[in-house]
Amino acid sequence: xxxxxxxxxxxxxxxxxxxxxxxxxxxxxxxxxxxxxxxxxxxxxxxxxxxxxxxxxxxxxxxxxxxxxxxxxxxxxxxxxxxxxxxxxxxxxxxxxxxxxxxxxxxxxxxxxxxxxxxxxxxxxxxxxxxxxxxxxxxxxxxxxxxxxxxxxxxxx
Amino acid sequence: xxxxxxxxxxxxxxxxxxxxxxxxxxxxxxxxxxxxxxxxxxxxxxxxxxxxxxxxxxxxxxxxxxxxxxxxxxxxxxxxxxxxxxxxxxxxxxxxxxxxxxxxxxxxxxxxxxxxxxxxxxxxxxxxxxxxxxxxxxxxxxxxxxxxxxxxxxxxxxxxxxxxxxxxxxxxxxxxxxxxxxxxxxxxxxxxxxxxxxxxxxxxxxxxxxxxxxxxxxxxxxxxxxxxxxxxxxxxxxxxxxxxxxxxxxxxxxxxxxxxxxxxxxxxxxxxxxxxxxxxxxxxxxxxxxxxxxxxxxxxxxxxxxxxxxxxxxxxxxxxxxxxxxxxxxxxxxxxxxxxxxxxxxxxxxxxxxxxxxxxxxxxxxxxxxxxxxxxxxxxxxxxxxxxxxxxxxxxxxxxxxxxxxxxxxxxxxxxxxxxxxxxxxxxxxxxxxxxxxxxxxxxxxxxxxxxxxxxxxxxxxxxxxxxxxxxxxxxxxxxxxxxxxxxxxxxxxxxxxxxxxxxxxxxxxxxxxxxxxxxxxxxxxxxxxxxxxxxxxxxxxxxxxxxxxxxxxxxxxxxxxxxxxxxxxxxxxxxxxxxxxxxxxxxxxxxxxxxxxxxxxxxxxxxxxxxxxxxxxxxxxxxxxxxxxxxxxxxxxxxxxxxxxxxxxxxxxxxxxxxxxxxxxxxxxxxxxxxxxxxxxxxxxxxxxxxxxxxxxxxxxxxxxxxxxxxxxxxxxxxxxxxxxxxxxxxxxxxxxxxxxxxxxxxxxxxxxxxxxxxxxxxxxxxxxxxxxxxxxxxxxxxxxxxxxxxxxxxxxxxxxxxxxxxx
Numbered sequence: 001x002x003x004x005x006x007x008x009x010x011x012x013x014x015x016x017x018x019x020x021x022x023x024x025x026x027x028x029x030x031x032x033x034x035x036x037x038x039x040x041x042x043x044x045x046x047x048x049x050x051x052x053x054x055x056x057x058x059x060x061x062x063x064x065x066x067x068x069x070x071x072x073x074x075x076x077x078x079x080x081x082x083x084x085x086x087x088x089x090x091x092x093x094x095x096x097x098x099x100x101x102x103x104x105x106x107x108x109x110x111x112x113x114x115x116x117x118x119x120x121x122x123x124x125x126x127x128x129x130x131x132x133x134x135x136x137x138x139x140x141x142x143x144x145x146x147x148x149x150x151x152x153x154x155x156x157x
Numbered sequence: 158x159x160x161x162x163x164x165x166x167x168x169x170x171x172x173x174x175x176x177x178x179x180x181x182x183x184x185x186x187x188x189x190x191x192x193x194x195x196x197x198x199x200x201x202x203x204x205x206x207x208x209x210x211x212x213x214x215x216x217x218x219x220x221x222x223x224x225x226x227x228x229x230x231x232x233x234x235x236x237x238x239x240x241x242x243x244x245x246x247x248x249x250x251x252x253x254x255x256x257x258x259x260x261x262x263x264x265x266x267x268x269x270x271x272x273x274x275x276x277x278x279x280x281x282x283x284x285x286x287x288x289x290x291x292x293x294x295x296x297x298x299x300x301x302x303x304x305x306x307x308x309x310x311x312x313x314x315x316x317x318x319x320x321x322x323x324x325x326x327x328x329x330x331x332x333x334x335x336x337x338x339x340x341x342x343x344x345x346x347x348x349x350x351x352x353x354x355x356x357x358x359x360x361x362x363x364x365x366x367x368x369x370x371x372x373x374x375x376x377x378x379x380x381x382x383x384x385x386x387x388x389x390x391x392x393x394x395x396x397x398x399x400x401x402x403x404x405x406x407x408x409x410x411x412x413x414x415x416x417x418x419x420x421x422x423x424x425x426x427x428x429x430x431x432x433x434x435x436x437x438x439x440x441x442x443x444x445x446x447x448x449x450x451x452x453x454x455x456x457x458x459x460x461x462x463x464x465x466x467x468x469x470x471x472x473x474x475x476x477x478x479x480x481x482x483x484x485x486x487x488x489x490x491x492x493x494x495x496x497x498x499x500x501x502x503x504x505x506x507x508x509x510x511x512x513x514x515x516x517x518x519x520x521x522x523x524x525x526x527x528x529x530x531x532x533x534x535x536x537x538x539x540x541x542x543x544x545x546x547x548x549x550x551x552x553x554x555x556x557x558x559x560x561x562x563x564x565x566x567x568x569x570x571x572x573x574x575x576x577x578x579x580x581x582x583x584x585x586x587x588x589x590x591x592x593x594x595x596x597x598x599x600x601x602x603x604x605x606x607x608x609x610x611x612x613x614x615x616x617x618x619x620x621x622x623x624x625x626x627x628x629x630x631x632x633x634x635x636x637x638x639x640x641x642x643x644x645x646x647x648x649x650x651x652x653x654x655x656x657x658x659x660x661x662x663x664x665x666x667x668x669x670x671x672x673x674x675x676x677x678x679x680x681x682x683x684x685x686x687x688x689x690x691x692x693x694x695x696x697x698x699x700x701x702x703x704x705x706x707x708x709x710x711x712x713x714x715x716x717x718x719x720x721x722x723x724x725x726x727x728x729x730x731x732x733x734x735x736x737x738x739x740x741x742x743x744x745x746x747x748x749x750x751x752x753x754x755x756x757x758x759x760x761x762x763x764x765x766x767x768x769x770x771x772x773x774x775x776x777x778x779x780x781x782x783x784x785x786x787x788x789x790x791x792x793x794x795x796x797x798x799x800x801x802x803x804x805x806x807x808x809x810x811x812x813x814x815x816x817x818x819x820x821x822x823x824x825x826x827x828x829x830x831x832x833x834x835x836x837x838x839x840x841x842x843x844x845x846x847x848x849x850x851x852x853x854x855x856x857x858x859x860x861x862x863x864x865x866x867x868x869x870x871x872x873x874x875x876x877x878x879x880x881x882x883x884x885x886x887x888x889x890x891x892x893x894x895x896x897x898x899x900x901x902x903x904x905x906x907x908x909x910x911x912x913x914x915x916x917x918x919x920x921x922x923x924x925x926x927x928x929x930x931x932x933x934x935x936x937x938x939x940x941x942x943x944x945x946x947x948x949x950x951x952x953x954x955x956x957x958x959x960x961x962x963x964x965x966x
Binding site: 027028030032033034035036037038039040042043045072073074077078079082086087089090091092093094095096097098099100101102105123124125127128129130131132133134135136137138139140141142 | 182674
C-alpha cells in the first residue's frame, strides 16, 4: 500500500506493507537518525513526533501515520543548525554513547513545546520512557532545564 | 580548583601544573553528530551503504543440555530468499574463546562456531542469512532439529558434586578441570590465614550470593561484513576490542590478517558485553560463503539470553582482627558461575580478590581462592566492575557486620585498615589477572577526604543508627569503600599516531576504542595540551585495524591511563620533531638526542621535560626559550613538507605501564524501607571519587553517574528469572527492570582529585569503580534501618519482606 507522510515538513509517499511499523519504514527510507533498540515500546530510543506528540515508532503501524506529520530528531535540528536542546545536551555533558539521545531529545522537544517552564520532576516524567544506560540521567535533565531557560529568554526578545 | 553545583562538587588536593585544555569540560568531539542522530552506528552504516545486504538470524537452543541428534535444513533452504544456512556440519571446527582478551588468552578454548552439543537455553544451533529479516525469521522456523536432551547443571552449587552432568565432556584446552566442571581455579596465600583467624580476638564469617544481571546496552550487538574491491573481508562491528576481534576471527576462519579488517564505528554502549566476539565470525563467514554483505543485529531477547551476563558469585568472607579492629586476616573464597562457557572465568574471578583485598592492606595474612564452574545457564563475561563488584558486595557488608560486632563506627573501622599513600599490599604482586600481578605502591589517594565529605553529604552523624520512622517506613544510612585499577599493568598496551598537517593542525589516530565513553574527546584534549593548540586543531580517528595503530581495546578501566599514556608520548614525540625544524629555521642548536629520545609520560608530572628548556609550544607557534623568537607550526610544516630537508613530521608511540594506580571511592546512601511491602527506596546517593586529574570533569561525572545508576539497578531491580530448565523468563526491557529517569534517586558526585604522578596529565581511571558501591552501601543501610542483613541480591521487596518477617517471627 502507498501512504503519504509529512516527514520533517517534506511531503513523502512510501510503499509499505500493512504490518510494517513506522520505525522500519523510516529507517528503510533513509531516516537513520531514528534508532531502533527494543522493538517493543519499552526503551524510547525510536521516539519521533507524530503531529507533535512523542510516540514509539517501533509500535506504530506506518499506515497509521498516513496523512500525518512526523518529526525526527533531524527535523528538530542538525549538526549545522542544532536546536537549543541539542546544543544544551552537548554543553551539559549529557551525551555518552548517544544511542538514546535522538529519542530523548525528541521527547524533550515535545515537552518544551507544551510546557516551556517545566520542573525537574515534570522533565523526568515526560522523558521517563526514554531509557539511557550511560548517563544516569542527571546531566540530561539539567540539559533540558538549561535549554528551557534559554528558550524562554529567547521568547522574551 | 573548586567547582560546586547541584549534584556535583569538584575539589582538589595537591598541586598542579597549569593547563589550558586538560581538566576542562570541553564539548564531546562527536557530540553534535550524536545529538542530530548522524548515521554513525553499525546498523546505520549497513543500511546506508549496503541496502541489499543479507540479514542473519540465529537459531538458538530451547534445551539446557544435550546433543543435536539430527538437523535438517532442506525446507529452510528451499524458502525463496534464503541464501545460506550455517550449522556445525558446514562451518570451521576450531576451538576458541569468545572472550576478547590479550594474548595468550586466559579463557578456555571451549567454544566452536557451532557444535553437535548445546549447553544452555540460548546456545547457537544454526544461523540463516536471507534477503530480509522476515525471510530469515521464517527460515529459522523451518530448520528441523531433533535434540537428545540430557540432565543439566542448573545450580553452581551442584556443579562440582560427584555425578553432576559434565558441561564440557570434550575437555577444552585451558579449562582447569572440566571433568568436575571447573573452568578456572585460583588460590593465593600471603602468610597463614587459618592460623591468623584462629589467633584473632574477633572473627566474622559470612556468605553472600550475587545474581545474574546484564549490561543492556541500548544498541544490541551488531556487526556486518563485506568484501572490499581488493577482496579483503571488512567487518564493521559494535566491538570494544577491534584487534582481539580480528585476531580471533582470523584464527577461527583461517583468514590471514592481511585479508581481514575490523572497523569500529560509533558504539551504542558496551559496559563489557562488547568485549566478546559473538557475531563477528558469523557475518564474516556469511560474506565469504555468499560473496554478499551480511549483517546480524541481535534482538533484545537474544541480547539477554544469548549474549553475556555478570558472573553470579557465592562468596565466603572471613575477617580476623583484634578488639580495637586492627585487621589481621582476610579470607575470601569465591564460587563463580561462568555459565555454559568459560568466558573471562579466570580473570573476573581473580579481580574479585585483586581489586578488593589490597584496599585493606593492614591485614598480614590473606588467602584468596576460588573456583569458576560451568553450568547449563547463560554465559557470564566481562561486565563493568569485572568481579570487583561481586567482591565488594561480600567484603563491604562483612566489614559493616564486623563493625557492629566490635561496637565501632563502620567508617572508623575502615580508616584504621585502609591503604594509604606510600603503602602497598602483597596482594598486588601475588594476584594479577589470572596470573601473577605486579607490585604497586599507592602514589595518590584522597580516600580519607572522600570518607569525610561523603559522610557529611549524607548526614552520617545525625542519621546513623537513628532509624527515623514514618509510620511503616523506616530510614537508614549506609556506606562502602572501593578501589579499582587503571588498566592491567605490564599487559595492556596502547598506541597512538600523530601527524602534522600543513596548516598546523594534527591528525591523531589511535587504537583506543571510544564506545561512547568520550575517549576520543579526552585523548584529543591530552594531545592538544601537549601540542599547545585548541581542540579544533586535533582531528581524531579511533579504531580501525587497517588505519590506526594497535590497542588492546576499551576494557579494564585502561583507556584514560594506558591509551592516554600513548597519546601523550606521541604528542611529545611529534612536538619534538617540530622543535627540530624550528631550530633549523631559527639557526639555533638543538641536541638531536633530545628530539629522538623516547618521551616519558611522567615528564612534566614530577620532573621537567628536558627539551622544554629550549622550546615550548604556544598557540600554534614554537617559542624559543633562549632567544624569545617565534615560528609558526604551519610554517614549519610547509618547510618540512615542501622546501628544505623534507620529511614527514609524524610518529607512532606505544605505552605499557608497570603501574595501575587505583582510583578510590566512598559511596554513601540514605534509604527508606517500607516494612509493609519490603520495598527499599533510595532517598539520596553520594559517590565521592578520586580518579586523579579528571581530564574532562563533565564526562567524568557522567561515567560515575552511569555506573551508579547501573549499580542501583543491579542492587534493587535487575535480575534474571529462570524457568525450570534454565530458560530466562524475563528477557525484555519490560520485564527486566533497569532504572528509568524517575527511578534514579538524587545523586551527588563529589570529585576530590589528586595528581597521579605516573598518569597522563595526572589522570587515573574512572569507568568501572562507580558500579561497585550500590549493593554493599544499600545493604548496609538496610542493616542500619532494620537490623536485617541480606545475604542475597538483589534487595527486592520479596526478599526484604521475607527477612523482616523471619526476624519478627
